[in-house]
Amino acid sequence: MDLHFSLSGSGDLSAQIYAQVRAAVLDGRLAGGDRVPASRDLAASLGVSRGTVTAAYDRLLAEELLESRRGAGTFVASGCVPPTPAARRARPGAVTPTALWANPVAPPPGPSGVAFDFSVGVPDASLFPLATWRRLVSATLRRGRLSAGTYDAPGPGAAGSRLEAEIARYAGRSRSVVASGGDVVATAGAQQALDLVARVLVEPGDVVAVEDPGYTAVARLFATHRAVVRGVPVDGEGIVVDALPDTARLVYVTPSHQHPTGVAMSLARRIALLEWAVRHGAVIVEDDYDSEFRFADRPLEPLQSLDRDGRVVYVGSFSKSLLPALRVGYAIAPTTLTAALREAKRVTVWDGDAVTQGALAAFLAEGHHAAHVKRATRVYRARREALLDGLTAPDGLADWLEVVPSAAGLHLCTLFRDPALDDVTIAVAALTAGVHVEPLSVRHLEQPPRHGLAFGVGGIPRDGVGPALTALRGVFSSSRPGRPAAG
């Protein structure tokens, strides 16, 4: 047997021998029928007592990984098929997921390594106030705080409760959301908030209306709760309320900065949507994912603060205003739902990360978040203006692209002027030219797809915008052979 043993002086030597023989069988270094050394020989070569080896062998024999053949010695069991992942994969009748999960949707490849990255929904991590955050994390990593983080109180721990109170104050101040800490359920990102909402509101077969084009990941989320997801068109005022299916139990919208088109829902449309929800007994889920970054003076009120009937669940996130990696979001719900949302959270994850929650509560309370948003807005505004200039300049991309007006958020959306162009083709060609932009058509669900490109400003420095658009102009020019490429 050509098997290397490495025994460490401390610890149970017999257990080490056992584990190493076992591992060798399982990973195929020893095959069924291989003879293992006599216990006396192995003991001598390893410098351990014979009993140490026989104890290990006995255990392997009991587990039928080894077998003893009278007079011949000890062997790896001949019927022993190593239960490696590979072997398990090949088994007929293996465990499979339910139909809903049988064909996992592969996520789109990331844009890593491109020269110009217009990824949508990603903030600039270099703006994150890391020194402040480290200080607050360090302050939170104290014994009392950690032990109080969870399990010692019914429901979310102390860090979670503190954070929820701070989120209520923050959403009230910055977005006029009407809430106290008890109305807030802190979550691991907006996606988890939406998941909890779907869990407590959606019965299998319920109709859920989403914006079309819209967040396809959210549509998928509702579908995994066995909802019937219906895509409702979006025009210049937001979701078309008249097109909502009468049977919708839940309507998911992004009114501040529609994802991905960027339009803000008009006040008239907001009121119409709220009235529609009351009339139809539906719930509105308002995802306010990136409207902290405002580029016009007067933001419209969130649906939540216009809601007089407790029909709106407001969902927010710190993934855009701070960092996705922190995984903190929240739902602010009517009081008729908060107990259910809290139970859903308790049953499925108990609570969030105590350290991050504690640090974020302090970050909000000490005003760092407001200061960061202000600073970051300045940076994004400059990038956005450079982008708008390039998109609308006559010698820029104005021939090909029409900018969808928007007043907030981390990306701009454009529509193709030429109905013959395909946005996926353009995006693929752009990528080979070093520019990552996101095609609009793939964000459609059932409406006839419009073609266009979305440009995020979180991943590209201001001075990258010009060269990127020049490269993109080249892509458009060469996409239309009848027209000379721009210089």
Place this chain on the structure above:
Amino acid sequence: MDLHFSLSGSGDLSAQIYAQVRAAVLDGRLAGGDRVPASRDLAASLGVSRGTVTAAYDRLLAEELLESRRGAGTFVASGCVPPTPAARRARPGAVTPTALWANPVAPPPGPSGVAFDFSVGVPDASLFPLATWRRLVSATLRRGRLSAGTYDAPGPGAAGSRLEAEIARYAGRSRSVVASGGDVVATAGAQQALDLVARVLVEPGDVVAVEDPGYTAVARLFATHRAVVRGVPVDGEGIVVDALPDTARLVYVTPSHQHPTGVAMSLARRIALLEWAVRHGAVIVEDDYDSEFRFADRPLEPLQSLDRDGRVVYVGSFSKSLLPALRVGYAIAPTTLTAALREAKRVTVWDGDAVTQGALAAFLAEGHHAAHVKRATRVYRARREALLDGLTAPDGLADWLEVVPSAAGLHLCTLFRDPALDDVTIAVAALTAGVHVEPLSVRHLEQPPRHGLAFGVGGIPRDGVGPALTALRGVFSSSRPGRPAAG
């Protein structure tokens, strides 16, 4: 109008006035019909330009929170009902959760403030190697790591992948689990792992078998996935395989240290369970929640490593071996399930906390976890032995309690010798005597409840065990009036 304004020099003064009037209306300080000051007067009293005030009023008028009455001035809109949570709560026809969530189960009150805390499932936070952890968190909180944490790669970020590889190594070394990083799905605690498993495996109406007595929170979790949850009796060898319902699609077990009785599933029973699963096309979910802490030499192999047919999902957690507040757990699944589990995670939470994941990966890789478990095992062993001594001593609690043998984990379970005693009554009486113990009967689902008490060793110092048991003996003595209380 008796309204206090506090304007800060920086920022949009008009927006501040707007927000403060609005807040006053919403929280009831201003009522419908109240007159607000003329813009000229308010401007004078605040020392701002009149235009600043009229801009604020215009916005409030546009939102119909104020109304202008010709010749009379400006008033809070008479029909204005503040959409406060209280008002929303009172509305008839408000949004309500689905039937599953209509009656949220209130969590049991925590044992905070008791003199002697035998809480089950809670490690001793004071043992947590905080200095090391702070160092690793600090090292993880670097720019490159954070931006790479998520969103830039399909699926879990770099921190998550590193952690999954380390978990595979750890589970392989410490528990003989057969896995590579690709088989591991890191989650926010074992509960989230179980939630993802239920999501991808359970169709509404599927039968899920759980141990009875068992983890009632897990039973509830499966029920919220619309499973029909069936409780299967547990004897001295673990779950009674012969009593499993033939239709069970999923069997949830805690074989290393059955929760709450503490028995270890025998090897014969393990093999029988695996064979049963193959025969019935069922999945076994093995929750190995606290068997890092071993008090006997030879732990039995996990079901996962005995499994040759890819029928076992192994679920683990760092909540017991480190801290619940960290919220890190994992599922190690057959390769036929990992893609679905990853998609379920991506759809619902995207990824875990990048900082905690990065720190934990380093903590495992540098051997701190193994060292911590070794150190903590020594501490828990001393407490456990003191507990066993007290429970089995003739002048201790041996008259009332029979200890269920177990070889691992953070708690011991006992059964009442006197069938007339009620464990909830005893636990309540114990609490008034300053001792928190957990009654066994409430952990039952449908089997006839056995009565007993579980004693966790994570929350009580060694020298607290003796006084606690003396106090508990007093409780038992006075519970049986016919018998003199022990001195």
